[in-house]
Amino acid sequence: MTSIEVENSLERNSSNESVQVIVRCRPLSEKELEAKCVSVVKIYPTRGVIEVENPKARSENEKNKIFTYDAVYDENSIQQNIYDETVRPLVASVLEGYNGCVFAYGQTGTGKTYTMEGRAEEEMGIVPRAFEQIWAHIDRTTGVEFLVSVRYLEIYMEEIRDLLRIKSTKSHELREINGQGVIVTNLHSQTCQSVKDMLRAMRTGNNNRTTGMTNMNEHSSRSHAIFQIVIEMAAEHSKSIKVGKLNLVDLAGSERQSKTGATGDRLKEATKINKALSSLGNVIYALAEHSAHIPYRDSKLTRLLQDSLGGNSKTIMIANVGPANMNYEETIITLRYAYRAKSIKNNPTLKRVNYWACNRRLKDLNNLLWKKSNGVVTTNIDDIEVVSSDSEDESNKEEKEKKLELGKMEVDELAKKLKLLEKQMVHGGKNIVDSVNENELRLEHQRAEIAARKKREIEMQQKLELEEETCSELKQVFASLQQQVDFKREKLKRLNNKLQSIRQEIRDNHEVYIKDRQEIEEANDEAAMHLRQWFLVIDNFVPSEERSRLINLARIEPTERPLAHNYRRPISDYAIQTCQNSPKYRGENVLDLKLDMPLRTTQDYNAPAICPQIKSIVNDVIRNEMDNNHIVIKLPAHSVGRNSSKLEQEGKYKQATKVMVDMHNYRNRQIPKSAKPVFP
Numbered sequence: 001m002t003s004i005e006v007e008n009s010l011e012r013n014s015s016n017e018s019v020q021v022i023v024r025c026r027p028l029s030e031k032e033l034e035a036k037c038v039s040v041v042k043i044y045p046t047r048g049v050i051e052v053e054n055p056k057a058r059s060e061n062e063k064n065k066i067f068t069y070d071a072v073y074d075e076n077s078i079q080q081n082i083y084d085e086t087v088r089p090l091v092a093s094v095l096e097g098y099n100g101c102v103f104a105y106g107q108t109g110t111g112k113t114y115t116m117e118g119r120a121e122e123e124m125g126i127v128p129r130a131f132e133q134i135w136a137h138i139d140r141t142t143g144v145e146f147l148v149s150v151r152y153l154e155i156y157m158e159e160i161r162d163l164l165r166i167k168s169t170k171s172h173e174l175r176e177i178n179g180q181g182v183i184v185t186n187l188h189s190q191t192c193q194s195v196k197d198m199l200r201a202m203r204t205g206n207n208n209r210t211t212g213m214t215n216m217n218e219h220s221s222r223s224h225a226i227f228q229i230v231i232e233m234a235a236e237h238s239k240s241i242k243v244g245k246l247n248l249v250d251l252a253g254s255e256r257q258s259k260t261g262a263t264g265d266r267l268k269e270a271t272k273i274n275k276a277l278s279s280l281g282n283v284i285y286a287l288a289e290h291s292a293h294i295p296y297r298d299s300k301l302t303r304l305l306q307d308s309l310g311g312n313s314k315t316i317m318i319a320n321v322g323p324a325n326m327n328y329e330e331t332i333i334t335l336r337y338a339y340r341a342k343s344i345k346n347n348p349t350l351k352r353v354n355y356w357a358c359n360r361r362l363k364d365l366n367n368l369l370w371k372k373s374n375g376v377v378t379t380n381i382d383d384i385e386v387v388s389s390d391s392e393d394e395s396n397k398e399e400k401e402k403k404l405e406l407g408k409m410e411v412d413e414l415a416k417k418l419k420l421l422e423k424q425m426v427h428g429g430k431n432i433v434d435s436v437n438e439n440e441l442r443l444e445h446q447r448a449e450i451a452a453r454k455k456r457e458i459e460m461q462q463k464l465e466l467e468e469e470t471c472s473e474l475k476q477v478f479a480s481l482q483q484q485v486d487f488k489r490e491k492l493k494r495l496n497n498k499l500q501s502i503r504q505e506i507r508d509n510h511e512v513y514i515k516d517r518q519e520i521e522e523a524n525d526e527a528a529m530h531l532r533q534w535f536l537v538i539d540n541f542v543p544s545e546e547r548s549r550l551i552n553l554a555r556i557e558p559t560e561r562p563l564a565h566n567y568r569r570p571i572s573d574y575a576i577q578t579c580q581n582s583p584k585y586r587g588e589n590v591l592d593l594k595l596d597m598p599l600r601t602t603q604d605y606n607a608p609a610i611c612p613q614i615k616s617i618v619n620d621v622i623r624n625e626m627d628n629n630h631i632v633i634k635l636p637a638h639s640v641g642r643n644s645s646k647l648e649q650e651g652k653y654k655q656a657t658k659v660m661v662d663m664h665n666y667r668n669r670q671i672p673k674s675a676k677p678v679f680p
């Protein structure tokens with residue numbers, strides 16, 4: 001019953017589950033205390049909240065950053081609580097046949113190794129506690145056979161090394177196998193029968209793991225380490241076995257060269273570590289964003305964690321942070337990664353394989369061997385086929401004997417393996433009657449209950465906070481809405497008053513308008529009457545050719561002239577003045593209007609007649625148009641001044657005027673402002 005055989009036929013039972021993210025903050029280190037660093041991290045364990053204060057904040061907005069996770073642990077948290085509250089349920093799932101993964105992520109020196117491996121007995125980390133849980137479960141489970149094996153590998157400088165067979169020269173490649181996910185070739189699998197066996201394997205691996213000293217950590221892990229536990233469980237009366245796989249991952253820490261002071265090999269390691277971690281970050285990002293392409297193939301680390309991130313595993317990410325102000329940026333980066341990982345959804349799968357399928361192959365081979373050794377004719381079973389015939393020649397016989405021999409060897413080997421496996425298999429329920437174990441079990445149950453209750457409390461607290469937030473948001477919205485309503489009501493009132501006054505104004509205006517209209521109509525009627533009178537006068541006294549002009553010039557005199565000595569007295573200024581000098585107009589209201597001569601006559605339009613003298617002037621002007629930006633207008637002796645009267649006498653006044661006008665326009669248009677006309 002090897003794991004390869006086991007995974008040949010899978011029975012799946014899956015559901016969607018988010019990656020669980022917890023944050024752990026270690027205390028200020030001695031070095032940090034010496035450097036007078038202060039803590040900028042505040043942890044609220046009951047709310048699952050971590051608050052980080054930006055030491056370089058310029059505004060209130062930048063000051064505090066708050067993140068919420070499934071659970072948070074401060075510097076006083078103890079290993080036991082972290083394990084019981086977060087990892088214990090996951091290991092319990094692995095013992096039911098699920099895949100599980102716990103990985104520690106964070107800046108160098110923040111306590112990843114401390115969290116995973118721990119220190120002394122009471123400060124044991126997650127890995128040894130998981131061993132204890134597994135074996136405690138095996139010890140009290142009756143009627144089930146367990147086969148527990150471990151593997152331990154590290155990825156150092158992008159190379160996979162078997163930490164349980166460090167001297168092995170075999171190369172380790174990554175291979176994706178259908179139904180098994182990504183596996184590492186030639187990796188030693190060590191079967192364990194107790195906690196001690198597992199601890200031994202862990203210590204062997206730890207001793208072989210690459211560590212180094214940096215400014216940030218005396219024992220800095222220079223590689224990513226994966227401790228894998230495979231538990232195969234076969235119930236007595238069940239025809240299938242369950243397989244649970246647990247990956248416990250201690251990643252190397254992200255680091256800045258300026259802080260670690262890494263040079264030479266340390267620097268090369270750091271470059272590879274950071275590269276792999278950034279690939280991990282990209283995978284987390286892509287999964288969180290539900291990208292179509294997840295870049296698992298960018299590094300060996302991400303390929304090995306493929307099942308744990310977005311795959312068929314239950315996963316816990318432990319983000320380790322330091323509290324010091326000098327590590328503020330690194331802390332925020334870790335928290336952001338962790339926050340993103342929260343939205344990754346996995347599809348944990350319960351694995352069952354047909355138990356009898358494992359043994360049947362062995363039985364078949366045994367049968368085959370028996371039949372062959374007894375010369376019984378058989379048909380095709382696996383790749384060994386014997387056909388009994390009288391005509392077979394010697395060489396054929398030899399070949400078949402060889403095959404038979406090989407088959408025998410294979411069966412022997414498998415039988416040996418089976419015996420070994422049977423030996424390595426542990427029958428559960430060894431210590432079930434032990435009262436100490438019973439107490440332990442009870443204690444474990446209680447711890448699990450407390451952990452579950454705490455988890456529920458955090459969840460409820462977070463829900464409550466969320467609801468409170470929404471409530472206060474609603475309240476705020478409501479308050480602002482109320483304010484808006486009040487404001488608008490006021491505005492409406494004001495507008496209503498305004499509307500009333502405007503309506504009143506409109507009414508008033510309408511009345512005024514009607515009045516005005518009536519007055520205008522009356523005035524209009526009166527004017528029309530006067531006009532008719534004037535038309536009567538014009539028709540009777542004004543010659544028809546002057547009528548239109550006179551009408552324009554005529555002054556309407558609506559008032560009746562008073563009578564004096566039977567004469568009408570003049571009332572216009574002109575008549576009054578004129579009457580004083582010329583008695584013949586006295587009493588008459590007649591205007592002495594001089595006719596204005598029109599500027600043009602129709603003759604001008606037809607053929608503008610310009611007298612020859614004027615023409616020559618114009619020609620002169622055009623000819624002497626430009627002279628160094630001056631227009632020189634040379635007027636001949638018979639210039640306009642002298643000739644205009646002459647032209648006038650000749651009845652050419654209008655033409656002369658026109659020419660002068662043209663010249664004037666010409667000057668206005670063409671001569672620059674600075675230019676001066678030069679007259680001879």
Ligand SMILES: Nc1ncnc2c1ncn2[C@@H]1O[C@H](COP(=O)(O)OP(=O)(O)OP(=O)(O)O)[C@@H](O)[C@H]1O
Pocket residue numbers: 025026027029075106107108109110111112113114115119217219220221222251252253254320
């Ligand atoms: N919660 C804690 N309580 C007390 N000491 C701690 C805690 N976490 C870490 N430490 C101490 O801090 C030091 C660094 O821890 P650790 O080696 O686990 O860091 P790391 O994250 O694994 O570092 P690297 O990535 O460099 O391997 C160790 O001396 C460890 O004992």
